[in-house]
Amino acid sequence: MKALRKFLDKKKPLFQKGGKLAKLQSSFEAFEAFLYVPNITSHGGTHIKDAIDLKRTMSVVVLALIPALMFGIYNTGYQHFLSLGQLANTEFLDICIYGLIEILPIIVVSYVVGLGIEFAVAQMRGHQVNEGFLVSGMLIPLIMPVGAPLWMVAVSTAFAVIIGKEVFGGTGMNIWNPALIARAFFFFAYPSKMSGDVVWIADKADSFSGATPLAHAASLVDATKPAADIIYNTHLSNTWDMFVGLIPGSIGETSTIAILIGAVILIASGIGSWKIMASVFVGGYTMGAIFNLVGGNAYMELIPAWQHLIMGGFAFGAVFMATDPVSAAQTARGKIIYGFLIGFLAVLIRVMNAGFPEAMMLAILLMNTFAPLIDHYVIQGNIKKRLKRVKVNA
């Protein structure tokens, strides 16, 4: 490793001010910092520092996403062969290889496009390359349908990085979760590729229904169809499949188990906010329970409240999207209110508006927008307490 270090030290002047390649300084430094934790020491302030940095933080989040990714790969193959009716005579390995071939290009496109823009922007501004996209680049493929055309993924990613993040000043400055911006852009720009029953299964047989449980549930609203049949004939009656994740859906969002493993990693390492995760689930359950009590149509009456938590992107959004520290509420109390409202609104929109069966994305983006407002009131609470103290003493 010493040789590599020497090589870097030798080439460094080329990229520094006055060097031939000075324009590429940000890129060089990004690679250097990737290979070596820099030799910067503290001056003034605390002489020792916690070993954690943004790279470590982001890699832990990516690690937490791996179970969902692995399951997504398997499930892509599983759904494909299931639709063809060949599941029984296909090896486990072949299922995984098929899934990998389908998904890998989406991941590559997401990272290449996103990191490309990040590097270019850092270069233009003379900034360091921030680590934020390491996570966004993995989140974006996981919330795409497997049938998403690659160029659409590329355009959505570019939109998310530029409009969702860089125009605000880069990592740490954005208002909305960049990965969700990518999905929202995709959803509204190319609706036919993000809804219906074709896009969720790779190369499915035409005769096979590829609708997601969410879509089935949404169809319960239509009183002309017998509700019991819909539930009985679809995944809605097989909640174990829904929990494990053997259902059509976006690549990484189907398996609640895999997502919960990720949640455990995030909470145990202290990186993800358990307050947000827990309150999202509580919020979703509360709204579901209210629907169960009040009733109105088959969707409200027959889908138990807890089932909302394992359907669609709810769990994935709660664990990986709502918890993005930059776009979430920042105060401890604010996090609980923010999380609760996300869960609450997600189920509300999902049930009340058949046009948006996947409401989690919208609920999170909406609450991202309101997070500063929630924080504002929490902060005012702290200020009032302080003022009150003065009055009591005076």
Place this chain on the structure above:
Amino acid sequence: MSEVKKIKKGLDIKLIGKAEKVLEKADRSETFAIKPTDFPGLTPKLKVKVDTEVKAGSALFFDKYHPEVNFTSPVSGKIVAVNRGERRKILEVIIQADNELQYEEFKKANPTNLSRDEVKEELLKAGLWAFLRQRPYDVIANPADTPKAIHISAFDSAPLAADFDYLVEGEAKAFQMGLDALAKLTDGNVHLNIDAKKTQSKIFTEAKNVVINKFAGVHPAGNVGVQIHKLDPINKGDVVWVIRPQEILFIGRLFQKGIYDVSCKIALTGSEVKNPAYYNTILGASVRNMLKAQLKDDDKIRVISGNVLTGTQISEDGFLGFYDSQITVIPEGDEYEFLGWALPGLKKFSMSKTFFSWLTPNREYRLDANLHGEHRAFVMTGEYDKVLPMDVLPLQLIKSIMVEDIDQMEQLGIYEVAPEDLALCEFVCTSKINVQDLVRQGIDLMIKEMS
């Protein structure tokens, strides 16, 4: 006795190199220095020149805006240098010590028989006033104020901190006399805040003329700012004074013996010290003789006057800081680490559990001054809250300081914090933000705007 106040939020950082409670001998220091940079916000005016002969207790410089506040020489001897930095800012006034110390003579008296003004005058004249610091702002107390209370933390919870029980050992009389003098300065109480478990010394537990409060828990439980916050938080307009036990001894000795005697014990600590132990020395002493035989010399090192969280970096022949009872020596760590962010990290310390060192919770660490990353914008939230046991929103306060919003700073509690109280926030910060510097900037701005 009173109830124990428990401090739960915070972090004990276990480091290698805790000083053993034995008094080691080192050659006497030849040079001493008083550093105006130890006093935030001070504009010093020199009273001496190079070659001036001084006695212990002779004024070296004074505060331009409070000319009655003197800073005096810890020893007798000759001024050998006045080192200046940028824009002729005075950095150090260096004194070459005599072999036999000569003392300025001050009045011997029992402080209980003196009036408030007489006590004040004695302290100001002898240069002991500088040990009294005020909250808000964490600067030297204004002699014109009468504080609401005086707070003394009788223990230090910082990493490798000196044991205050040991520092005051055998000086019960001077300590009590010092407390009696302090009691004259306030209409309120003198609070002596002890560690419910660790404080054993009767000098503290049986002190008279004070209110004894008990604290327990993790660092920063020993920070006087945290203790004040738990007992009686500072509101706008309040002034509270603070002082440390060893400095109370100096005050006691002034009234007992009529001299400015700032000899003290200090702890030499840290992973790069061969035998961490205590030393007898005098405030402002050069640390060279003490370090001479004690440094492990395999790595580049950093010498800190004070602790690793709030101390000041000094050179190997630098001088002990005015408010410090501890010298810490750690590795510099200005090296590159290959893929350091990706390794399991069994020897790395982190509050988070992202490194596998959490498997060994009782391990003592050898930490260096490396940042372990680069400066970034704020990304993580909730980290600061875990290590600040105050009803203050640290992240929001720091942000209000960054945008210089005076009203918001005031509303969010700038009066209640000192940089040292947020030192742990700086330690745990993923984005490596210089929190203490920012707090000091915010305080400076407040002082400027409010005066």
